[in-house]
Amino acid sequence: MAALGDIGLVEPLRKHATAGHNHLTLSIGNSGNGPITNTGLTAATANGLILLSDRGTARVDATRANGSGIWSFYDISVGRYTAVDVVTNGQWFIDVEADLSFTVTENPGAPVTTAYAFA
Amino acid sequence: MGTRTPTYYTGTITGQNGTLITVLDAILVTGEGWTKTYSGTNKAVYTQASGNGFCLRVQDDGPGAGAAREAIVRGAESASDVDTLIDPFPTVAQVSDANCVWRKSNSADSTTRNYYCVADGNSFHLIVNFNGTSDIDIYSYFDTEPFYTGDGYNTAITTRNSANNSANGYCTNNNYPTLHGATFTNNMFFARSADGLVKSDCGNWSGSLTNVGRTGYNHPSYPNTATNKLHMGFLCARSAYSNTSSAGLAGEMYRGVVPLLLEPLLGNGSGILAEGDTFKASAYDNTDNSLELRMVSTAPLSTSRRVILQKAGTWDPGF
Numbered sequence: 001m002a003a004l005g006d007i008g009l010v011e012p013l014r015k016h017a018t019a020g021h022n023h024l025t026l027s028i029g030n031s032g033n034g035p036i037t038n039t040g041l042t043a044a045t046a047n048g049l050i051l052l053s054d055r056g057t058a059r060v061d062a063t064r065a066n067g068s069g070i071w072s073f074y075d076i077s078v079g080r081y082t083a084v085d086v087v088t089n090g091q092w093f094i095d096v097e098a099d100l101s102f103t104v105t106e107n108p109g110a111p112v113t114t115a116y117a118f119a
Numbered sequence: 120m121g122t123r124t125p126t127y128y129t130g131t132i133t134g135q136n137g138t139l140i141t142v143l144d145a146i147l148v149t150g151e152g153w154t155k156t157y158s159g160t161n162k163a164v165y166t167q168a169s170g171n172g173f174c175l176r177v178q179d180d181g182p183g184a185g186a187a188r189e190a191i192v193r194g195a196e197s198a199s200d201v202d203t204l205i206d207p208f209p210t211v212a213q214v215s216d217a218n219c220v221w222r223k224s225n226s227a228d229s230t231t232r233n234y235y236c237v238a239d240g241n242s243f244h245l246i247v248n249f250n251g252t253s254d255i256d257i258y259s260y261f262d263t264e265p266f267y268t269g270d271g272y273n274t275a276i277t278t279r280n281s282a283n284n285s286a287n288g289y290c291t292n293n294n295y296p297t298l299h300g301a302t303f304t305n306n307m308f309f310a311r312s313a314d315g316l317v318k319s320d321c322g323n324w325s326g327s328l329t330n331v332g333r334t335g336y337n338h339p340s341y342p343n344t345a346t347n348k349l350h351m352g353f354l355c356a357r358s359a360y361s362n363t364s365s366a367g368l369a370g371e372m373y374r375g376v377v378p379l380l381l382e383p384l385l386g387n388g389s390g391i392l393a394e395g396d397t398f399k400a401s402a403y404d405n406t407d408n409s410l411e412l413r414m415v416s417t418a419p420l421s422t423s424r425r426v427i428l429q430k431a432g433t434w435d436p437g438f
Contacts, residue, residue, distance in 0.1 A: 001395030003408055007341075008400025009348035010381060013436050 127430035131231035134224030157201035170241030170262035185283035263375025272311035321359035341390035406432030
């Protein structure tokens with residue numbers, strides 16, 4: 001052990017906390033919630049929505065939050081995510097901005113073929 | 120919100136009955152004005168001198184698998200005698216007495232082990248070098264600096280949740296990365312959820328991205344190449360809003376800042392830093408040697424967990 005003098009720099013709490021963890025709730029609905037309604041795509045079905053991410057942190061809640069088609073996503077950071085309905089193969093982009101606002105749009109290329117094994 | 124004025128304590132403890140009581144009597148009662156509300160032979164219930172006024176029960180008569188190596192600990196909102204807790208956290212159903220322990224030593228004998236502690240009127244962190252080769256675990260009981268007005272249940276306790284286990288750092292197993300999802304472990308408990316509705320609410324540390332005191336592979340080590348400094352952050356605690364390791368629908372929220380500590384924001388290694396180094400961050404607090412680095416694992420520097428005890432000066436989360 002040694003006395004090292006004035007070597008420290010304490011980062012402000014706000015910066016540290018927001019860098020570590022963000023919590024955001026998004027909605028994808030089948031009856032009037034947001035842009036998806038305007039896409040003409042078949043709605044996301046219960047027990048069928050998964051969230052694709054190459055950032056390794058985002059996830060969708062384990063169960064559908066309610067029967068009206070509201071899903072919650074957690075640990076979202078800035079960037080684009082893709083939600084896929086593994087039953088209908090409908091696909092949506094979720095673009096999250098720096099202020100954690102977001103937009104949801106359809107992927108015009110969908111439906112696509114997906115394969116997903118539930119562990 | 121508030122600032123804290125920590126006091127630093129260090130000494131030795133052994134794997135004999137009653138030694139944790141002796142240490143906590145000196146730190147909490149004599150040093151910080153807590154009340155020893157109830158006592159028995161190698162048992163005590165301590166009540167916070169400030170904050171929520173909640174209790175910590177310690178049973179240090181070697182009742183578990185670790186015998187005198189370990190003491191049973193449990194928080195509670197109050198107590199009616201030395202064996203009867205009211206609204207305990209964790210509950211026995213969550214963590215059995217056998218596992219709800221703090222380990223004092225790997226040997227049930229008079230071999231001395233070093234401890235290092237920071238404390239104030241409602242909080243303390245006791246690091247015990249229970250195997251004699253490095254700092255091994257951090258035992259905590261604290262009121263967070265809460266983020267939510269009206270959070271009157273922000274008292275938390277850590278437990279090893281493993282009986283007679285010589286492994287390291289169990290109390291910091293509840294680190295951010297493996298649990299940043301919906302899963303918590305039974306290593307930290309709040310008295311209740313912030314709204315008071317969920318008693319003995321599971322919690323966890325929520326500081327860095329990888330382990331407490333190790334932010335990840337790409338984070339600068341010390342010295343930071345941009346600032347030539349050791350960067351530190353405040354360590355927060357999260358609440359599961361649940362009595363189990365699965366978070367409830369209102370879970371996973373930050374409850375507040377863990378007092379009296381800082382977290383070194385180090386990448387894959389500590390650079391030239393070593394166990395027990397002291398230093399200051401003058402822009403934060405100008406008290407010489409007010410901060411002390413402690414390893415809470417004997418793992419290699421690349422994976423060990425680290426905390427910084429604030430020994431003196433003013434701990435100030437800035438809100």
